[in-house]
Amino acid sequence: MVEKNEKYDMDIVKCFLSEGKELVDEFEHVLLDFDKGQKTPEVIGKLFRMMHNLKGASKTAGFSRLTDFCHSIENVLQNVRNGKLNPSKEVCSSLFKALDLLKAYIAGIGVDVNFTTDTSFIEKELKFITTATVMGEKGDQKSAIIMTMTQDSPVTKNVSTIESANANANAKPKTEVKDVVIGKLVEAPIAKIAVANNSNSISSIMEESIVEKGVITEDQIDKSFQIQKNGNGNSNGAGAGSNSAGTGAAGSVREEQIRVGLWRLDTLINFIGELIIYHSMIKERTSQLNIDDSILLEAISYMGKVVKEIQSISLSLRMIPIKSVFKKMQRTVRTIAELQNKRVNFITEGEDVELDKVVVDMIGDPLTHLIRNALDHGIETPEERIKKGKDPEATLTLKAEHKEGNVYITVKDDGRGIDRERVWNKAVEKGLVPASKKRDFTEDEMLRILTLPGFSTKEEVSEISGRGVGLDVVRTTIEGIKGNFWIDSTIDLGTTFYINIPLTLSIIEGMVISLENMKYVVPMGQLVETINNSRYITVSSAGKGRMINLRGEVIPVLDLAKMIHGSRCRSNDDGEEKPQADFSGLVINYGGRKVSLEVENVFSQQQIVIKNLGKELVDIPGIIGGFILGDGEAGLILNLPEIVKYNAHLIEKNSDKVAYN
Amino acid sequence: MAQGDFNLENEWKYLIYRLGGELYGSPLLSVKEVIKVVKIKPVPYTVPHYRGIISLRGNIIGVVDLRIKFGLAPQENKYGGNVLIVENDEMMIGALVDDVDSVMALNKDDVDLNPAIETKIDTKFFIGIAKVEDSLINLIDIAGTLSNEDLKVISRNRGVL
Numbered sequence: 001m002v003e004k005n006e007k008y009d010m011d012i013v014k015c016f017l018s019e020g021k022e023l024v025d026e027f028e029h030v031l032l033d034f035d036k037g038q039k040t041p042e043v044i045g046k047l048f049r050m051m052h053n054l055k056g057a058s059k060t061a062g063f064s065r066l067t068d069f070c071h072s073i074e075n076v077l078q079n080v081r082n083g084k085l086n087p088s089k090e091v092c093s094s095l096f097k098a099l100d101l102l103k104a105y106i107a108g109i110g111v112d113v114n115f116t117t118d119t120s121f122i123e124k125e126l127k128f129i130t131t132a133t134v135m136g137e138k139g140d141q142k143s144a145i146i147m148t149m150t151q152d153s154p155v156t157k158n159v160s161t162i163e164s165a166n167a168n169a170n171a172k173p174k175t176e177v178k179d180v181v182i183g184k185l186v187e188a189p190i191a192k193i194a195v196a197n198n199s200n201s202i203s204s205i206m207e208e209s210i211v212e213k214g215v216i217t218e219d220q221i222d223k224s225f226q227i228q229k230n231g232n233g234n235s236n237g238a239g240a241g242s243n244s245a246g247t248g249a250a251g252s253v254r255e256e257q258i259r260v261g262l263w264r265l266d267t268l269i270n271f272i273g274e275l276i277i278y279h280s281m282i283k284e285r286t287s288q289l290n291i292d293d294s295i296l297l298e299a300i301s302y303m304g305k306v307v308k309e310i311q312s313i314s315l316s317l318r319m320i321p322i323k324s325v326f327k328k329m330q331r332t333v334r335t336i337a338e339l340q341n342k343r344v345n346f347i348t349e350g351e352d353v354e355l356d357k358v359v360v361d362m363i364g365d366p367l368t369h370l371i372r373n374a375l376d377h378g379i380e381t382p383e384e385r386i387k388k389g390k391d392p393e394a395t396l397t398l399k400a401e402h403k404e405g406n407v408y409i410t411v412k413d414d415g416r417g418i419d420r421e422r423v424w425n426k427a428v429e430k431g432l433v434p435a436s437k438k439r440d441f442t443e444d445e446m447l448r449i450l451t452l453p454g455f456s457t458k459e460e461v462s463e464i465s466g467r468g469v470g471l472d473v474v475r476t477t478i479e480g481i482k483g484n485f486w487i488d489s490t491i492d493l494g495t496t497f498y499i500n501i502p503l504t505l506s507i508i509e510g511m512v513i514s515l516e517n518m519k520y521v522v523p524m525g526q527l528v529e530t531i532n533n534s535r536y537i538t539v540s541s542a543g544k545g546r547m548i549n550l551r552g553e554v555i556p557v558l559d560l561a562k563m564i565h566g567s568r569c570r571s572n573d574d575g576e577e578k579p580q581a582d583f584s585g586l587v588i589n590y591g592g593r594k595v596s597l598e599v600e601n602v603f604s605q606q607q608i609v610i611k612n613l614g615k616e617l618v619d620i621p622g623i624i625g626g627f628i629l630g631d632g633e634a635g636l637i638l639n640l641p642e643i644v645k646y647n648a649h650l651i652e653k654n655s656d657k658v659a660y661n
Numbered sequence: 662m663a664q665g666d667f668n669l670e671n672e673w674k675y676l677i678y679r680l681g682g683e684l685y686g687s688p689l690l691s692v693k694e695v696i697k698v699v700k701i702k703p704v705p706y707t708v709p710h711y712r713g714i715i716s717l718r719g720n721i722i723g724v725v726d727l728r729i730k731f732g733l734a735p736q737e738n739k740y741g742g743n744v745l746i747v748e749n750d751e752m753m754i755g756a757l758v759d760d761v762d763s764v765m766a767l768n769k770d771d772v773d774l775n776p777a778i779e780t781k782i783d784t785k786f787f788i789g790i791a792k793v794e795d796s797l798i799n800l801i802d803i804a805g806t807l808s809n810e811d812l813k814v815i816s817r818n819r820g821v822l
Binding site for chain 2: 620636646
């Protein structure tokens with residue numbers, strides 16, 4: 001958090017921080033496009049303007065050293081714009097490095113306004129590129145100079161500067177960012193030593209180390225910004241407002257936007273959820289009391305429309321495009337491919353798919369891991385690929401799409417694929433699975449072994465991935481946001497990681513049903529169809545199973561009430577022939593076949609606000625969450641396939657009959 | 662006040678409630694509020710004393726049946742009684758009791774800290790027995806007992822009702 005300081009106007013600093021972060025992020029996005037080949041004058045102009053704006057903002061806020069640094073970046077861009085400098089890969093690498101330092105710098109200021117860091121080594125590099133290329137010098141000389149200047153880089157000084165800043169700062173719990181920044185700088189000399197040892201891969205190693213840290217720093221910065229917002233309450237609201245005005249005045253062309261703290265949004269959404277509940281309470285009560293006042297009823301009905309409208313707006317407020325995450329991945333791919341001398345064509349699709357902010361925030365780390373995994377384990381070197389008769393340039397696809405109310409994200413490579421035998425042997429060796437049980441594992445389950453904790457097949461632990469904490473963390477994270485994660489792979493054709501996550505964590509489209517006079521909700525996504533009070537003929541088979549004839553298809557009937565209420569069920573277990581005229585049921589897909597679940601009543605389909613259940617219910621199977629009905633009664637949102645799975649003995653019993661029939 | 666930190670030097674206020682004809686008391690400060698029982702929705706696959714969930718002003722809260730938890734016969738009238746809303750470090754949870762009696766200030770002389778009785782209540786959370794006039798009151802650290810691990814155990818019996 002920003003401290004009081006006479007030298008700086010804190011309001012302006014605050015504006016600068018949020019604007020600066022935005023500009024730097026945007027700059028990174030555009031620079032990535034630029035690096036990928038969009039070297040049009042418009043793009044260069046955009047980069048130049050952004051850096052110019054940042055310089056201006058930094059000057060206004062009074063950060064002279066940062067202003068100088070921005071200026072040196074601006075110079076490079078200026079030369080590119082003038083056509084004096086050829087925007088080669090190396091130039092881009094330097095710009096990326098500079099960008100990372102900028103990020104760290106701004107984050108540092110966020111912690112303590114007096115923060116400064118040494119930018120000279122990158123400044124020199126930038127200056128060198130500008131002059132050297134303009135003057136037509138050769139590349140190898142350049143690396144020599146970089147080597148010398150990195151060696152005398154005053155990293156230690158930096159660390160002490162920050163540490164003293166640390167000590168000076170009042171005991172506010174914002175040390176997180178500081179630690180990261182320190183971590184980054186401590187890491188820097190290691191990179192430099194590596195540079196000295198291996199002059200061939202100067203830029204790649206250096207960049208890698210910075211980016212490695214950079215990724216983390218960025219996340220932390222995100223967090224710290226949020227904390228700042230959360231903690232800052234009203235005053236920040238004003239700051240945010242003026243900030244948006246400020247950016248507008250700065251002349252950038254964009255839709256007018258206002259920044260709002262996430263906590264405000266959440267509070268709003270919660271209250272709207274309650275509004276819906278109370279509205280339905282009023283509605284139900286008026287019909288219970290047989291109130292026949294047309295004006296009142298009309299008002300209630302109109303209010304219902306408005307409430308629905310508000311709800312759908314409120315839910316869309318939290319939705320943001322997944323683009324920002326995808327852009328970060330481009331950066332990761334670029335860096336790692338360069339480091340490992342692999343040629344990769346990285347394709348992203350569906351960047352505009354929108355997801356809940358929370359989901360987008362959480363999906364970044366698992367995706368990074370999967371991308372790294374694909375690059376490190378999956379994709380071969382160009383030589384190896386040529387030997388195999390493949391295109392030396394590998395294709396890595398990151399794709400997001402909407403399907404059935406969920407979002408599917410796939411990470412697909414055309415690399416060497418996963419050898420199930422090797423996975424199995426490794427798992428046995430590590431004692432993760434018993435060797436004798438091999439026959440019990442299907443092909444898919446063999447791949448699932450990869451997601452067990454403590455599994456890693458890479459013999460050498462590498463920088464990129466293979467620390468043995470990989471895919472299980474990915475799986476846990478995805479499952480934590482109510483998603484699914486699975487793997488598919490064919491040797492020499494490649495590997496695909498699938499992630500399937502719900503659009504939002506706060507609402508589902510659900511069907512309200514009742515069991516023994518208690519209401520439950522079932523997610524629409526799980527239903528194939530509903531059977532409501534229809535006169536289906538119950539095909540009774542000898543013994544225990546009950547069947548229904550659904551348009552010629554005979555499917556088993558399971559009593560949902562019995563499955564979740566246990567012994568206190570209506571139907572008796574002996575399964576005597578029970579011709580039921582009014583059969584209400586839900587048809588679901590379970591393990592590739594249809595199963596119908598008998599319920600008492602099927603009511604209506606509606607949007608259900610998911611309420612969190614207490615911690616004590618986290619591990620209970622078959623429950624997605626809770627909800628509150630119009631009458632103020634609490635209820636459970638059921639996960640039908642899981643309930644059926646939990647009662648698998650019932651379906652097995654019935655399915656024998658299916659085969660028999 | 663730390664949960665279960667029963668300081669005999671001072672006088673503490675206890676909330677006294679009934680369970681199966683007996684009197685129980687818990688530190689008043691650990692009970693956030695007392696509400697009338699609304700319809701409790703059972704949750705499948707939970708331990709028997711986890712009665713289900715209720716809604717409390719837009720939030721969903723679990724309810725534990727103290728009778729079953731303390732090994733008493735379950736309440737006959739399913740919807741009778743009160744729910745004590747207890748908040749501890751981990752969560753907010755309701756405790757179903759028959760009836761709330763009173764708030765009482767107890768001091769050192771009233772309480773026997775090591776009574777020779779057998780109880781199903783975890784001794785860690787059993788504070789002692791208070792003798793007030795003719796009646797005995799079991800003093801329970803309710804916040805402690807409700808954060809007890811046994812809430813998290815999933816009952817493998819199918820169903821709870």
